[in-house]
Amino acid sequence: MTLVIEDRNDCSPVFVPNRILLKISELSPVGTSFVIPTANDHDGSKFSVQKYKLETEDKNDWRNFNNASLPTNTIVTNVAPELKLTLMERLDREQKDGYHLRVVAVDGGELPLSGTLLIEVAVLDENDNRPKFNRPIYEANITENAAYQTVVVQVSATDADVGDNGRVFYGFPSNGMSTYGRMFDVNNITGEIRVISKLDRETKPVHHLTVTAADYGTNSLPVEVSVVVRLIDQNDNEPxxxxxxxxxxxxxxxxxxxxxxxxxxxxxxxxxxxxxxxxxxxxxxxxxxxxxxxxxxxxxxxxxxxxxxxxxxxxxxxxxxxxxxxxxxxxxxxDENDCGPIFSKNEFIFTMFEENLPGTEIGTVYAFDKDEYPNNQMHFELISDEFIVDDRDDIVFRIEKSSGKIWTESVLDRELKSDYYFKVLVRDLNNSTITNISTVLIKLIDINDNSPVFRFPNKTHHHILVYVP
Known part of the structure; x- marks a missing residue:
């Protein structure tokens, strides 16, 4: 006797385990598949698992994952086939960091029975975001005599990533350290910019700084922001x-x-x-x-x-x-030529012995001009001709124009003329109209140059008659 036991759809599909956690990088390419557990149904093949369907709490999540399905060309047997969850759109952890999915296995009964696999998808962060400053530019005004460690301004940046990928630190670029790194310092944690040396508005009234922000993640991409620091004048300079x-x-x-x-x-x-x-x-x-x-x-x-x-x-x-x-x-x-020459004396008196040799220096007349050279140049002239020429029409005196020295030009005889009186003129060499006059008196000193001579009898009478009473 043969006993045939007919199968009834009395077993539901069961996932073991019925809850899993999938960790997926947000940079996973579209089309990436992830193997998930299959359901087991103890009924025969007629009533075993016939299909899988994907359900989500958020209808928008359908765009990211396709329905969980059996691979094509797979025959449902007692050996569970491989089941995969496929990524249909790019993930972005900063937009959504997790998904709650349900994979439902449905058997072949007239009144189908089902089993559910709960999948929690955790989107893993990648360093795909740069830090972002909360202002496009920072501006600050401080006095030029600001004390050491005075806070100028505080910059702030945030990074949408998490962990080290989102932890921001600040600094100056390498080229900035050589230009303003000796005057300002930026706290790499707080972003505070402080004064670290003496500032001088007169030397540089405005400082243009560049501050960088970067994260601690791998392949960090730093960003920069401009900081304009204007110095307020203080009265620290003498005129x-x-x-x-x-x-x-x-x-x-x-x-x-x-x-x-x-x-x-x-x-x-x-x-x-x-x-x-x-x-x-x-x-x-x-x-x-x-x-x-x-x-x-x-x-x-x-x-x-x-x-x-x-x-x-x-x-x-x-x-x-x-x-x-x-x-x-x-x-x-x-100096201007506004002063004329003036003789040092109104009258010059000289004495000399008679019977002098021609060319004998008698003396010098002096004049002075308060102007400076060349306005004080002058020359001298004799202007009384009747005293300069004797009875023989010989020139008696001569004056050196540049020095005022007076010379004799002929032999003087006191017995013929004992005194000579004449005028001398001094003239401004640069302005001939400016003159001055002084007098010169020359007195001859007698020498024993004559023998005694009888006045009577004269030359025509060689004897004298004397009458005796």
């Missing part, structure tokens, strides 16, 4: 003053009143009210010159009286600190 850049001016003594001599140049590197100042001249001679930025002659100048004026230009800031500076101003008065 610098100069007169015509060389602190010296020349001026002719015939300069008219209020003639412009030059500028008092003042430079204060500070700005605004810190760079405002008052200018004045400090000297007993300063009253003769205008003030407030330019120097002008307010009094007549006379080089022969004073050829050099020295005084100080004083600049004082208008701020409370009243920083000041001075500059030595030297005004040299240039």
């Amino acid at each position: 610098k003053v100069a007169f015509r850049n060389v602190a010296e001016a020349s001026n002719a003594e015939t300069t008219k009143l209020c003639t412009f001599l030059g500028h008092v140049m003042v430079d204060d590197l500070d700005e605004g009210v810190n760079g405002q100042f008052n200018c004045s001249l400090d000297s007993k001679y300063a009253d003769g010159f205008a003030r407030f930025g330019q120097s002008s002659a307010l009094q007549s100048l006379d080089r022969e009286e004073k050829d050099l004026y020295e005084f100080r230009a004083v600049v004082v800031q208008q701020t409370m600190t009243k920083l000041s500076s001075t500059c030595q101003v030297t005004v040299r008065v240039e």
Whole structure:
């Protein structure tokens, strides 16, 4: 006797295990398949697992995974075939970091029985995001005398990745360290930028920094942001003053009143009210010159009286600190030919022995001119001809034009003329109209150059008659 036991669909498909965790990298390519457990049904092949279907809690998840299905060309047998879950779209952990799926196995009964596999998909983070600063540019204003470790500004960046891939640190680029790395420092954890050396607005009023942000992940991609630091001026500079850049001016003594001599140049590197100042001249001679930025002659100048004026230009800031500076101003008065030659005496008296040899020096007449060379050049002339030529029409005296020395040109005889009186003229060599006159008296000293001579009888009578009473 043969006993045939007919199968009934009394067993449901069962997954062992009925819950799994899949860890999938967010950079997994589309089309990647992952093997998942198959269901087991103890019924015969007629009532065994006939199909699988994929269910999700979120209908949008259908785009990422296809239905769990048996591989093609696979015959359902007691040996469970391989079941795969296939990735249909690219994952992005930053958009969605996990999925909850259900794979349902359905058997072949008229009233199908089913079993469910719960799949939790954890999307693994990859370092696929750069840090992002919360501002496109950072700007800050600080005083130029900011103390050491003063916080200038704090930058902040975030990274959508997690773990080391999302942990951000800050720094300066390598080329920035050589330019501003000695003046500023950035905290690599907090992003605070601090002052680490003395700043000077007058040297560099604006600093352009670049800060980088990178994560600790593999193949990190750093980003940069610009930081503009503007220095606020402080009154830390004394005004610098100069007169015509060389602190010296020349001026002719015939300069008219209020003639412009030059500028008092003042430079204060500070700005605004810190760079405002008052200018004045400090000297007993300063009253003769205008003030407030330019120097002008307010009094007549006379080089022969004073050829050099020295005084100080004083600049004082208008701020409370009243920083000041001075500059030595030297005004040299240039000579003009405004003085004529003047004899040292109104009359020159010379004595000499008679019977002199021609060319004998009698003496020198002196004259002086207060002007400077070449305006003080002069020459001398004799102007009384009747005393220069004797009865024989011989020239008696000669004067050296350049020195004023007087010479004899012939032998003088006291017995013929004992005194010579004449005039001498001195003339400005550069202006012939400027002259001066003095007199010269030459007295001859007698020498024993004559024998006694009887006055009577004279030459025509060689004897004398004497009558005796």
